[in-house]
Amino acid sequence: GDSVTQMEGPVTLSEEAFLTINCTYTATGYPSLFWYxxxxxxxxxxxxxxxxxxxxxxxxxxxxxxxxxxxxxxxEKGSVQVSDSAVYFCALTRGSYNTDKLIFGTGTRLQVFP
Amino acid sequence: xxxxxxxxxxxxxxxxxxxxxxxxxxSGHTSVYWYQQALGLGLQFLLWYDEGEERNRGNFPPRFSGxxxxxxxxxxxxxxxxxxxxxxxxxxxxxxxxxxxQYFGPGTRLTVL
Numbered sequence: 001g002d003s004v005t006q007m008e009g010p011v012t013l014s015e016e017a018f019l020t021i022n023c024t025y026t027a028t029g030y031p032s033l034f035w036y037x038x039x040x041x042x043x044x045x046x047x048x049x050x051x052x053x054x055x056x057x058x059x060x061x062x063x064x065x066x067x068x069x070x071x072x073x074x075x076e077k078g079s080v081q082v083s084d085s086a087v088y089f090c091a092l093t094r095g096s097y098n099t100d101k102l103i104f105g106t107g108t109r110l111q112v113f114p
Numbered sequence: 115x116x117x118x119x120x121x122x123x124x125x126x127x128x129x130x131x132x133x134x135x136x137x138x139x140x141s142g143h144t145s146v147y148w149y150q151q152a153l154g155l156g157l158q159f160l161l162w163y164d165e166g167e168e169r170n171r172g173n174f175p176p177r178f179s180g181x182x183x184x185x186x187x188x189x190x191x192x193x194x195x196x197x198x199x200x201x202x203x204x205x206x207x208x209x210x211x212x213x214x215x216q217y218f219g220p221g222t223r224l225t226v227l
Contacts, residue, residue, distance in 0.1 A: 032214040043118075043204055044157075044218040051214065089157065093214050101147065101159040101170060102206075102216055 002027040006090050006105035013112050019077040021108045023064075023090035026071065031092040033057075033066055033073040034102070038087045047075075047088070080112045116141065118219035120205050126225045127195050135190040135222045139207030145169075146188040147208075147216055148180060152201035160203075163188055164210045192224075200226045 007022040025031065032051045036044040048057030053068035062077045073090060090105040119138045127133050139146050148160040159172040163182035177193040186207075192199055202223050206216035 034215075036218070043120075043220040044206075046215060046217060049215060093216075101162055101172070102149075102157075103159070104157040106156045 002031070002092060002094065002103050004090050004092055004103055004105035006088075006108050008106075009087075009109040011108060011110045013080050013110070015082055015112055015114050016079045017112075019075070019080045019084075019110065021075040021088055021090075021110070023073045023075065023105060024071050025073065025090075025092050027092055027094055029094055030068075031094040033064070034091045034093070035062070035064055035073070035075050036089045036091060036104075038089065038107070040086070044089065080110070082112045082114055085110055085112045118205055118207050118217055120203075120219040120222050122222060123220070124223045124225075126227065128227050129195055129197060131195050132191065132193045133195060133224060135192075135203050135205075135224070136187065137190070137205030137207075137219060138187045139205075140217055143207035143209055143217075144186050145208045145210030145216075146182055146186065147206040148188070148190050149204045149206065150174075150201045151204060151221070152198070155201075157204070161190065195226045197226050200224060 003026045034049045035047040037047045048059040050057040050066035056065045064075045087107045087109050089107045091102045121136045145164040147162050150158045162170040180190040182188045202221045204221045206218045208216045
């Protein structure tokens with residue numbers, strides 16, 4: 001079945017460091033791919049998405065490119081801030097009209113220190 | 115524009131009791147999804163409602179049920195609570211018209227003692 005694999009955390013960085021969180025997926029057809037972020041004690045916020053191969057999603061300095069050839073959707077940010085400390089979830093959805101359930105990775109905790 | 119709202123914020127129940135969680139979607143959204151985020155188990159899909167109908171169900175026992183009302187709000191009911199039902203229950207909504215993007219509420223934290 002469909003699945004998402006994320007790198008295990010925690011990822012610990014100093015402020016202004018470069019961030020990469022790896023995400024790969026297994027799915028038939030053409031899934032839509034997402035990154036969600038969860039701050040402590042809160043629900044999930046959509047960070048960015050991409051719906052077809054070679055699409056790049058971007059938001060708040062974060063970027064991810066839909067790579068069909070490597071079935072990947074790695075999250076990157078050039079310069080992290082302490083306020084980026086959170087848990088990041090990679091997810092996919094597929095189904096007719098793409099309105100079906102989200103399948104999530106296990107989440108990667110990011111800790112940024114001053 | 116108001117986001118997805120959920121109530122209550124927190125709940126404490128004892129084993130064997132029943133609980134009802136509520137969710138109001140973003141205005142104009144017709145699809146509501148429920149997910150369970152239990153410690154160590156990640157985010158698991160529970161139920162999907164669209165236009166008042168149950169469209170899909172995750173791998174959960176029948177004591178997890180729900181419904182969607184004509185105003186598209188939704189309830190999640192859990193009967194015969196077990197300790198492992200302790201989790202954050204997240205509701206999400208989407209337009210349900212070819213839109214693949216789900217927007218989440220803040221969740222309801224359920225503790226079963």
